[in-house]
Amino acid sequence: MASVAVTHEGRASFRRRLPLVPLAAWAALLVLAPNVLMLVYSLWRTREGVLYRVFTFDNYIAAVTNDVTLAILGRTVAIAVGAALLATAVAYPMAWFVVRRLSKHRLLAVLLVVVPLWISYLVRVYAWKIILGDNGIINSTLIELGLRDEPLSFMLYSKFAVFLTLTYVSIPFAFVASYAALERVPASLLEASADAGASPARAFRTVVWPLSRQGAAIGFALALLLCIGDYLTPAMVGGLEGTMFGSLIVNQFGLTNNWPLGAAMSIVLLLLTGALLALVARFTRTEGTLD
Amino acid sequence: MTSPEVSVAPAGVISMESALRVIRSLFAWAGFIAVYLFLYTPLVTIGIFAFNDSTVQALPWSGFTLQWFGAIGQNGLLFSALTFGLSVSLLVVAVASVVGTYFAVVVNSATGAAPRVLLAAVIIPAIVPGMVLGLSLAITFRLVGIPAGLWSIVIGHLAFTVPVVTLVVLTRLRRLDPSLTQASMDLGANGWRTFWHVTFPQLRTAILAAALLTLTLSFDEVVITFFLAGTQQTLPLFIWSQTRFGFTPEINAIVTIIGAVSIVLIVIATRVIEREVDPFAGTGRKRRSRRGR
Known part of the structure; x- marks a missing residue:
């Protein structure tokens, strides 16, 4: 009798879990299997x-x-971290400006960034090629105006071009994440800190930043994810000097036709990205909660 | 300020301070506007050159023309890439909307750790760099024997768009009032009826917004598609091959059209999300009942 009860219970729990089967199948077929x-x-x-x-571990060793x-891996990390930092450094103050200075047109300002x-x-990447190229807008304008005889060649097919485009x-992304966090900082806290005699700079340092740095970190992380695995930007505007790790992976699939090496490089990239994101998360926990 | 009187000094300090504040505020506004200029310069550039009467992408301006828009229809490869890309994206939107919504409902109603773990797993493809997802799927399809073409691209796009739909719909589901569902169940409606008549109408705008997002994500995707495509290119792949080896102004023209369409779509989507307007309600029952209230 007891065993019958158990099977009944087992069957009931199975029926409750039945709707999860397609989800599990999806995770197994489209996430687990490809990665394994x-x-x-x-x-x-x-x-x-x-x-x-x-x-063999030859591919990883290679x-x-x-x-x-x-060298390319190091450059990739440097460019990606640099571009994500610069983007956050531009977007965070901008988001703060929108939150503090704008009221009626706030939504419009946010929409225009998005x-x-x-x-x-x-x-968007291609546009930078038109702008920065030897015959591009900047160079042809400079030459037209007689400011230069030859085009500035550092602008396109360079690390500079990749860095600028990735920041762009x-x-x-950095803006949306920063804005979402800054918007939730209650104005009453700022008033209170002003009443208590804190300067705007001090109020920012002790109230606004601790409550919003997680948003800035999320923005930075999103930007980093976008930049570190990018292939289109280095291929379009990077030239040889601006080659990034993503270009190497894609080359293993195309030109070189060495899929195992490409797979090993992908896993190296994944591990590296995971480590960088873990670092970001460690250093930017919020102090206190807003809700 | 020759007078050493105490009362004069604060006045001087205050005007200095307010002058500084004005200068700082000017700088803040200038920086704020400079970022917008930076964000829009590339887009405006593409738009302007779509109308420039020259095959060279450089200043000076050589006159206004609409010929590049006309050339779109005559470029057979471009046109087939456009229609192929659209059919991929429409298939992806149709499947991702249904599957993503189903996953959201399941995760929302199930208890325990299993749904959370499965959800986290399903989200992974939306986060990893495109080439990693593309390569891992290409390897899988090669080993399993799925040929490169329409369906391999559709599956690849589904891998990263379904989690997006799931997250958008799940966010909405978690804000819904559970008492409506309970009331429906109490009145004797079964799970399916409750979903169809009570839950689904409240999810419609979220699903619509997710579908629009999916459409743009899929239609724009290059890297994953690059790994999974056969001989027939999608529009971004076609643009990619063109922009790498040379330049055809039709690309600027088609991109300008797509950009304009995208902006119209985003305006509709934001209106729908912001105001919770149901675009399907029209003049039907819902509108009237709202007025009646």
Whole structure:
């Protein structure tokens, strides 16, 4: 009898869990399987286009001991962290400005920052190619005005171009996250700190920043995620000098046709990104809660 | 300020302070406007060159033309990329809206740790860099034997758009009043009827907003598509190949059209979300009942 009760209960709990099955299937087929297979692939080897299913760490060793690869990895981290930082440094004060100075047109101001996100990413990057190129707007204007005889060549196909473009595409993300946090800082707290004699600078340091730095950190993290794995920007405006790690991964898929190495590089990139995000999370916990 | 009188000094200090404040405020406004200029310069540039009567993308301005817009229709490759990309995106929107909503409802109503863990897993593809998702799916499809083409792209896009729909709908679900559902159940409606007549109408705007977001995400996607596409290109892939090897002003023209359409869509979507307007309600029952209240 007892066993019958157990099966009944088991069946009931199974029926309750039944709706979760498609969700579990989705997670297994489209998340778990591809990642496991990528991991397996990264441990295989190809030689002259033929895949050998033997387990080896050669790809990882190749990915982290090759000088060129390492240099590009270092550059990728430097550019991505730099661009995400600059974007946050521009967007956070801007969000604070919108929260404090604007009331009637606040929504419009926010919308105007977000609208570029709805224009194709590819197009926004491509536009910088038109602006920065040797025949681009800046250079042709400089030459037309007689300010320069030759175009400024550092602007396109350079680290500078990649950095500028990534900062550009990051600003809306950093802005939205900063704004969401700053908007929730109650004005009453600022009034209270002013009444207590704190200067605006001190009020910012002791009230606003501690309550909103998590938003800034989320914005920074979003921007970092976008920049560190980007392929389109370096390929479009980076040239040889601006090559990033993402370009290397895509090359393993295309030109070089070494999928196992590409898979190993992808996993290196994932681990690195995870480590950077963990660092960000560690240093920017909110002090106190708003709700 | 020759007089050493005490009463004069504060007045001088105050005017200095207010002058400083004005200067600081001017700087703040200038910086604020400079960011907008920075954000819009590239977009305006593309728009302007779509109407420039020259095959070279440089100043000076060589006259107004609409020929690049006309050329879109005559460029067969561009047109087939556009229609193929649209069919991919429409399939993705249709499936992602249903599946994403289903997942949100399931996660919202189930108890325990399992749904939370599964949700976290399902979200992963939306966070990882596109090339990592693209490569991992390409490897999987190669091993399983799914050919590169329409369906491989659709599956790839679903992997990162379904979690977006799920999160948007889940956010709405968590704000709903549970007593409505309970009342419906108490009155004898089964789970499905309750969903269809009580929950779903409250989710409609969220699903619509998520669908629009999915449409733009899918239609614009390049990197994942690059890994999964066969010989037929989507529009962004076509633009990508064109912009890398040369320049055709039709690209500026089509991009300007798509940009304009996107902005119209975002305006509709924000209106829908902000005001909770139901665009399907029209002059029907709902509107009237609202007025009656």
